[in-house]
Amino acid sequence: MENVTIFEHPLIQHKISILRDKRTGTNEFRQLVDEIAMLEGFVALSDLPVEDVEVETPIETCMTPMIAGRKLAVVPILRAGLGMVSGILALVPSAKVGHIGMYRDEETHEPQEYYCKLPDPIAERTIVVCDPMLATGGSAIDAINQIKKHGGKNIKFMCIIAAPEGLERLHREHPDIQIYVGALDRQLNENAYICPGLGDAGDRIFGTK
Structure with a gap:
């Protein structure tokens, strides 16, 4: 797919494998997400x-x-996207940070927005939207819709793990954005979780259940 980069770098793949392990604790998980975001960001920001x-x-x-x-x-x-911010800021400390809040409806699996605060003016900036997991693609699509409504144009999306269903849907809805994926997994299950995946990224980053 045009505008899609799926990383094959050994360092990224190695760190993602440790993320997948259910024995990996909160502190190590959080540090790995930070490091993977930095490694992906190094490539994603090569056209600044x-x-x-x-x-x-x-x-x-x-x-x-x-x-x-x-x-x-x-x-x-x-909330899970917060885990990737510091890795990108390590590369570009002068970057501004916005926030988009989404939660997943447990019955429909569709995203519901509850918060949106973006740097102003957003139209003149390169924008990196980040979320560790791209499952159905709904949250990413809605977040990018919001950014475009506010005038954002040069948009990149960065995730650590994606399901084919979500990647195809995001690319179809927003063919103009660049998408960066650490690993492309097999499929979504009946509960819209990525398989094999790594569980709930937000819970594992923040130590919640």
Whole structure:
């Protein structure tokens, strides 16, 4: 699929395998999510615009590239997406952070929005929407719809694990965005959980049940 990157880097695959293990505790799980987000972000942000600025080194003055314009906005889908924010901010500390709150209706499995706060103006920024799991795709699609309503244009979506159903649906609904996936899993089960997956990412990041 055009505009879709599925990572095959050994470091990302290794860390995802540890995430999957049910014996991996909260602290290690949280740290791994942070590290995977940073590794994915390194690639996802390779097209950030730069401009040459004058810098004085200990040897001489030179023109050297730095990130240009309004830079970056990171928008996690609450709550699990929060676990990926610090990894991206480690790469671009000047990034602004917005938040979109979604919860999944247990009967319909469809997302319900309860919060949306974005950096203003959002239209001039590169926007990275992050959520560890792309299952049905509903939350990601709705979050990106909201960002587009607010004027967002240059949008990327970053997840750690995706189901084929959710990836295809997101790509179909928003073919203009770039999608970055750490691992593409087999399928969704009857409860719309990713198989083999890693369980509930939010619960495992925050130590809740």
